[in-house]
Amino acid sequence: MDSSLVRVNTARMSAKYYADAVHGALAELGWEEVNSGGACDLHWWDAPIRREDFAAVQPGRAINRFYGMVRLCRKVCLARQLAWLEELVGTACAVSPRTWCVPAELPDFARGAERQASTSVFIIKPDAGCQGEGIALVPGEEVARRVRALPTGAQAVVQAYIPRPLLLGGLKFDLRFYVLLCAARHPVEAYMCARGLARFATHAYTPPEDGSMGDLFAHLTNSTLNTGLTGVSNKRSWAHVHAKIGERVRVSGVGLDAYEGLWERIVRVAAVAVHALGPLAAELQQQALPAPAFSRYASFQILGVDVMLDEDLNAWLLEMNHSPSMALEGADEDERDAKVHAVQGALRLARAGQVDSESDAHVVRACSAHALVRLHHAGLQPSTRGAGAESQQHLVKEPSQRPGDMTGSALSLHGNLLQALDAAGAVMHEARAVFEAAASPVPAPRARFSAPAGGRTLSRQAFTALCAAAGVEGTVAMRVYGQCVSDIGAMGTGWAPGTATGPLRPGLPFHAFVTAIFAVARERLASKGDAAWADVGRARDDGAPREPPLTHFGMCVGTMLNAMSKSGSGRLAADAEPGREVPDDDLSVRAESVTTATRQPPPPLDVARPDASPAGMRND
Numbered sequence: 001m002d003s004s005l006v007r008v009n010t011a012r013m014s015a016k017y018y019a020d021a022v023h024g025a026l027a028e029l030g031w032e033e034v035n036s037g038g039a040c041d042l043h044w045w046d047a048p049i050r051r052e053d054f055a056a057v058q059p060g061r062a063i064n065r066f067y068g069m070v071r072l073c074r075k076v077c078l079a080r081q082l083a084w085l086e087e088l089v090g091t092a093c094a095v096s097p098r099t100w101c102v103p104a105e106l107p108d109f110a111r112g113a114e115r116q117a118s119t120s121v122f123i124i125k126p127d128a129g130c131q132g133e134g135i136a137l138v139p140g141e142e143v144a145r146r147v148r149a150l151p152t153g154a155q156a157v158v159q160a161y162i163p164r165p166l167l168l169g170g171l172k173f174d175l176r177f178y179v180l181l182c183a184a185r186h187p188v189e190a191y192m193c194a195r196g197l198a199r200f201a202t203h204a205y206t207p208p209e210d211g212s213m214g215d216l217f218a219h220l221t222n223s224t225l226n227t228g229l230t231g232v233s234n235k236r237s238w239a240h241v242h243a244k245i246g247e248r249v250r251v252s253g254v255g256l257d258a259y260e261g262l263w264e265r266i267v268r269v270a271a272v273a274v275h276a277l278g279p280l281a282a283e284l285q286q287q288a289l290p291a292p293a294f295s296r297y298a299s300f301q302i303l304g305v306d307v308m309l310d311e312d313l314n315a316w317l318l319e320m321n322h323s324p325s326m327a328l329e330g331a332d333e334d335e336r337d338a339k340v341h342a343v344q345g346a347l348r349l350a351r352a353g354q355v356d357s358e359s360d361a362h363v364v365r366a367c368s369a370h371a372l373v374r375l376h377h378a379g380l381q382p383s384t385r386g387a388g389a390e391s392q393q394h395l396v397k398e399p400s401q402r403p404g405d406m407t408g409s410a411l412s413l414h415g416n417l418l419q420a421l422d423a424a425g426a427v428m429h430e431a432r433a434v435f436e437a438a439a440s441p442v443p444a445p446r447a448r449f450s451a452p453a454g455g456r457t458l459s460r461q462a463f464t465a466l467c468a469a470a471g472v473e474g475t476v477a478m479r480v481y482g483q484c485v486s487d488i489g490a491m492g493t494g495w496a497p498g499t500a501t502g503p504l505r506p507g508l509p510f511h512a513f514v515t516a517i518f519a520v521a522r523e524r525l526a527s528k529g530d531a532a533w534a535d536v537g538r539a540r541d542d543g544a545p546r547e548p549p550l551t552h553f554g555m556c557v558g559t560m561l562n563a564m565s566k567s568g569s570g571r572l573a574a575d576a577e578p579g580r581e582v583p584d585d586d587l588s589v590r591a592e593s594v595t596t597a598t599r600q601p602p603p604p605l606d607v608a609r610p611d612a613s614p615a616g617m618r619n620d
Contacts, residue, residue, distance in 0.1 A: 196238035297353025457507030469567030
């Protein structure tokens, strides 16, 4: 790779949050920085980005942004994406404390709270909050009142508070690792920088039950919050913290096995988090970049993954940040090293995606030079929790009681996590293929809701016909469709109810389509059981039994999507004039035209192969 030919356009770079790290990275790489509209190889863009801004990315070029990532990393949207992944593959992907999206899931929280100890503490986080703003620790009996006091239309998450966090020097801390997302389409390609940072609280930790619940400087580790109080950095290097934990383990003689597997558990958390983002990120990005420019790494982005350790050295995902601060003011050498290497690694990977056509030679060199760990080819194993995991079971969602659901099965103990993530990715890729074949562009002037530029929706008649092809009763499909249309804005992806009038019904954007498919699958399993599907995919080609990479629910979703993709019923959307709804009576006739054979459980989606699907706010 001839570094002298690499030009990076920094005209839209943030002087406050990224300039120092980017300048340092470019200087060490020997690359040229340009800040005008001239020719370049890479764009570094920190300003708010719109869909039309991606027009600046010419074929063969790259930009450090994914369209819509700011929304996908918000608290509610991330929680729902993680929930999808967990439903598909089980508790092997349970990496975050139990989370409720409120106010929508407040009734679920109330039912769950009845089973919690009276001393349980929860943390409430505003959906779009950052830098510690609006966060509160509250006892379980106060949660409902706090949620009802939220401003009209506001959303938040309620999370189980990790009761026994690991302390160093009597202080609570979390870990910030930088993840480089290079490709969101299936299969996801992402890397994690091993040079992480630990961020410490300022006040000595005492359990919140002992009266410290209001002392956020003891419970929150956000840099902006704590540095604002002390005036000095609250960060240490991950290498330093890892060594300190090792010293403690060796002196006490307790937890050696958990310590030796700590890094693998942290990598597992990052892998699950970034794979959860993949399907929606791919759908949004396809709308933003023209096909010729959508090459291997046409978009790349540095994400901040925040992890907390408990006393048993279990790793828990706290949140993801779409734009972690890379400011170097007041930074020591370790912090500078972590941030500059993250930027260098991102730039080199983006460049490698341009010049590596048939090999990963430049990718391998970038990983070696900047201590990058592959999150998509790491051979990751599911969590082996620390010895005290039983005491923290309330942090993980309880296994579903839906008939035949395999959540919580041996998969979570013995399966290969990477295989499970690939299988879930294949199902979601199939969902995108079905959606793309049936969806229509939104006629914005007539829509009765606001939508992101370039948005597409699936009409009612197309959704119902697809469901009929998968053997779903029309009444169920219509009811689920109506509910998901009314909840379009609940996930916070940019779609929201509007006030415009007209004959057009809104339709389902991709995230609402996935929500609808999952809802239909739950109803199908709850009402009929579909016990015959329990053994789908449980035998290898040689006839020996194996544990499937998907739960029973995941296989149900996969088989439904497989039937939909084969039926062609979704082409109803293309047959009609864009934006026109087929009358109800016409819809019923078309739905009844689906043959009885298509109503039987179809062959399963081959989720073992990536090619199984048909072609076709600033943070700390």
